[in-house]
Amino acid sequence: xxxxxxxxxxxxxxxxxxxxxxxxxxxxxxxxxxxxxxxxxxxxxxxxxxxxxxxxxxxxxxxxxxxxxxxxxxxxxxxxxxxxxxxxxxxxxxxxxxxxxxxxxxxxxxxxxxxxxxxxxxxxxxxxxxxxxxxxxxxxxxxxxxxxxxxxxxxxxxxxxxxxxxxxxxxxxxxxxxxxxxxxxxxxxxxxxxxxxxxxxxxxxxxxxxxxxxxxxxxxxxxxxxxxxxxxxxxxxxxxxxxxxxxxxxxxxxxxxxxxxxxxxxxxxxxxxxxxxxxxxxxxxxxxxxxxxxxxxxxxxxxxxxxxxxxxxxxxxxxxxxxxxxxxxxxxxxxxxxxxxxxxxxxxxxxxxxxxxxxxxxxxxxxxxxxxxxxxxxxxxxxxxxxxxxxxxxxxxxxxxxxxxxxxxxxxxxxxxxxxxxxxxxxxxxxxxxxxxxxxxxxxxxxxxxxxxxxxxxxxxxxxxxxxxxxxxxxxxxxxxxxxxxxxxxxxxxxxxxxxxxxxxxxxxxxxxxxxxxxxxxxx
Amino acid sequence: xxxxxxxxxxxxxxxxxxxxxxxxxxxxxxxxxxxxxxxxxxxxxxxxxxxxxxxxxxxxxxxxxxxxxxxxxxxxxxxxxxxxxxxxxxxxxxxxxxxxxxxxxxxxxxxxxxxxxxxxxxxxxxxxxxxxxxxxxxxxxxxxxxxxxxxxxxxxxxxxxxxxxx
Numbered sequence: 001x002x003x004x005x006x007x008x009x010x011x012x013x014x015x016x017x018x019x020x021x022x023x024x025x026x027x028x029x030x031x032x033x034x035x036x037x038x039x040x041x042x043x044x045x046x047x048x049x050x051x052x053x054x055x056x057x058x059x060x061x062x063x064x065x066x067x068x069x070x071x072x073x074x075x076x077x078x079x080x081x082x083x084x085x086x087x088x089x090x091x092x093x094x095x096x097x098x099x100x101x102x103x104x105x106x107x108x109x110x111x112x113x114x115x116x117x118x119x120x121x122x123x124x125x126x127x128x129x130x131x132x133x134x135x136x137x138x139x140x141x142x143x144x145x146x147x148x149x150x151x152x153x154x155x156x157x158x159x160x161x162x163x164x165x166x167x168x169x170x171x172x173x174x175x176x177x178x179x180x181x182x183x184x185x186x187x188x189x190x191x192x193x194x195x196x197x198x199x200x201x202x203x204x205x206x207x208x209x210x211x212x213x214x215x216x217x218x219x220x221x222x223x224x225x226x227x228x229x230x231x232x233x234x235x236x237x238x239x240x241x242x243x244x245x246x247x248x249x250x251x252x253x254x255x256x257x258x259x260x261x262x263x264x265x266x267x268x269x270x271x272x273x274x275x276x277x278x279x280x281x282x283x284x285x286x287x288x289x290x291x292x293x294x295x296x297x298x299x300x301x302x303x304x305x306x307x308x309x310x311x312x313x314x315x316x317x318x319x320x321x322x323x324x325x326x327x328x329x330x331x332x333x334x335x336x337x338x339x340x341x342x343x344x345x346x347x348x349x350x351x352x353x354x355x356x357x358x359x360x361x362x363x364x365x366x367x368x369x370x371x372x373x374x375x376x377x378x379x380x381x382x383x384x385x386x387x388x389x390x391x392x393x394x395x396x397x398x399x400x401x402x403x404x405x406x407x408x409x410x411x412x413x414x415x416x417x418x419x420x421x422x423x424x425x426x427x428x429x430x431x432x433x434x435x436x437x438x439x440x441x442x443x444x445x446x447x448x449x450x451x452x453x454x455x456x457x458x459x460x461x462x463x464x465x466x467x468x469x470x471x472x473x474x475x476x477x478x479x480x481x482x483x484x485x486x487x488x489x490x491x492x493x494x495x496x497x498x499x500x501x502x503x504x505x506x507x508x509x510x511x512x513x514x515x516x517x518x519x520x521x522x523x524x
Numbered sequence: 525x526x527x528x529x530x531x532x533x534x535x536x537x538x539x540x541x542x543x544x545x546x547x548x549x550x551x552x553x554x555x556x557x558x559x560x561x562x563x564x565x566x567x568x569x570x571x572x573x574x575x576x577x578x579x580x581x582x583x584x585x586x587x588x589x590x591x592x593x594x595x596x597x598x599x600x601x602x603x604x605x606x607x608x609x610x611x612x613x614x615x616x617x618x619x620x621x622x623x624x625x626x627x628x629x630x631x632x633x634x635x636x637x638x639x640x641x642x643x644x645x646x647x648x649x650x651x652x653x654x655x656x657x658x659x660x661x662x663x664x665x666x667x668x669x670x671x672x673x674x675x676x677x678x679x680x681x682x683x684x685x686x687x688x689x690x
Contacts, residue, residue: 026609
């Protein structure tokens with residue numbers, strides 16, 4: 001093995017970037033633990049996360065111009081060694097995950113300052129960086145087993161982050177997620193094991209080529225089933241979403257904002273990768289008829305969960321159930337197995353990640369000042385916290401999907417795709433679910449803006465009382481700045497919907513073709 | 525501190541004192557011979573940690589803590605990851621792909637050897653740290669409750685809670 005192999009020269013302008021993307025947060029995490037100082041750890045984590053974002057941006061631009069990148073770890077070329085495989089879809093995911101992490105991490109410091117003891121902050125940032133490493137790793141790798149390894153890294157870090165919640169119930173939520181998440185992860189591992197048994201390879205490109213003429217069709221089918229269930233748990237697709245509401249509710253709000261935007265989305269990416277790139281759309285949706293499971297699950301998901309969200313009184317819980325509903329929209333698009341549907345799903349992954357992160361950050365600001373987010377008690381909050389409430393309302397519009405907002409692009413595309421397949425009932429249900437989301441967001445905004453405070457318990461009382469929020473000011477700049485940064489990105493993406501849609505169409509075309517060895521990679 | 529904290533279990537205590545150095549030595553052998561024979565960082569880390577855990581079980585958690593404070597275990601955990609990831613970073617700085625050990629020495633064979641050595645060392649350090657932290661984690665929860673009840677944080681008292689009181 002020489003150091004200058006054809007893989008390096010083919011992608012010379014990217015060079016070490018794909019590895020750097022993973023290595024920066026991975027190296028920063030133990031250094032955070034060794035530093036032990038809250039401020040230093042935060043600054044280091046922020047720098048690491050921002051570096052990853054810059055690298056991800058460069059990788060994204062490179063993939064857009066020159067097509068997929070393959071990077072061989074340890075210099076061992078593709079089918080033998082582990083490789084990173086980056087095409088439009090994962091370049092987008094990498095940018096989304098690292099960007100979200102950077103903004104929310106900036107938000108995190110002020111947000112956790114009250115709830116987590118100062119001496120444990122460095123552990124929080126270390127766990128955050130490990131979670132980021134894991135999520136980026138899942139998105140970047142082109143090796144099926146490596147997906148599992150990174151999935152474990154991110155999951156273990158996530159359990160820890162959730163357990164940081166200020167309430168003892170956070171431990172229960174974390175443990176619940178640990179049990180379900182481990183079941184999901186082991187199912188994925190079993191699936192990958194069966195794939196290995198059937199084909200003798202773990203490399204994704206290699207798998208995609210070998211699966212059609214695998215010796216045992218049954219082993220492939222078993223692998224497919226295990227992967228489906230495992231990924232449905234990890235992505236919180238409707239009947240298997242039980243862990244999500246509690247975890248989002250009890251975790252520190254910064255963690256919730258980060259996870260809502262990234263963790264389930266990365267699992268959805270893995271789902272796309274396995275069902276489209278590796279098994280191939282013809283197998284997944286033709287032979288095995290996966291849409292028979294996914295589409296009903298998705299439709300039930302977005303209908304029922306939107307309805308459940310309407311009746312939640314805690315804003316975090318409301319948004320958590322709304323997340324399950326929105327994942328339903330994504331899966332509905334994906335399950336159509338058409339270019340329009342798939343691109344609708346991918347656009348909605350991006351849009352929903354941005355919208356939900358913004359919403360949770362706004363809720364974080366309220367939580368920071370008011371101390372609770374009990375929806376009926378937030379009367380006239382707008383007068384106290386105008387900027388936060390404006391951000392919440394604008395992000396809420398994005399969630400509902402009104403024209404010119406982020407959600408509109410994806411929902412329009414989804415309805416378009418459903419028209420194409422003539423699934424009229426589903427179209428109606430999508431609209432009903434959007435109306436329901438209008439109900440729960442609208443109700444919250446109405447309480448914040450207009451509802452007069454109910455008779456205050458006692459006129460003399462100061463500070464936080466039931467439904468009485470005198471003496472509450474706007475959130476500090478350390479929270480508002482990242483909130484508005486995220487909001488700006490969200491609005492920008494909404495206004496330039498054709499850009500994200502273009503990326504999603506590219507990605508869905510790649511996916512529908514399945515994975516092919518590249519010209520440069522195949523020659524070596 | 526007395527050499528043997530309590531009169532009971534004297535046989536166990538003497539034997540443990542005799543055994544622990546050999547356990548650690550064997551752990552190091554498994555660690556550094558892992559390139560040629562069965563072994564490696566995971567096994568070595570567990571064996572080395574087992575030496576300390578045995579010491580802790582027989583002599584009491586307080587003594588084990590004074591031998592290896594919990595903060596060391598935490599440093600070991602992160603140091604191991606740093607050694608592993610650092611090896612990858614060094615190969616990248618030397619112009620090769622991540623974890624391509626060829627460039628670490630004058631010829632690829634030695635390079636591969638050095639690379640595996642460093643990576644396994646990282647694994648060993650982390651596993652030792654994690655095992656020790658787990659032991660402390662499980663034992664100290666019970667210990668702190670007992671101490672709260674008895675109000676006696678003394679060496680003898682603490683060790684008797686870990687062993688079978690007679």
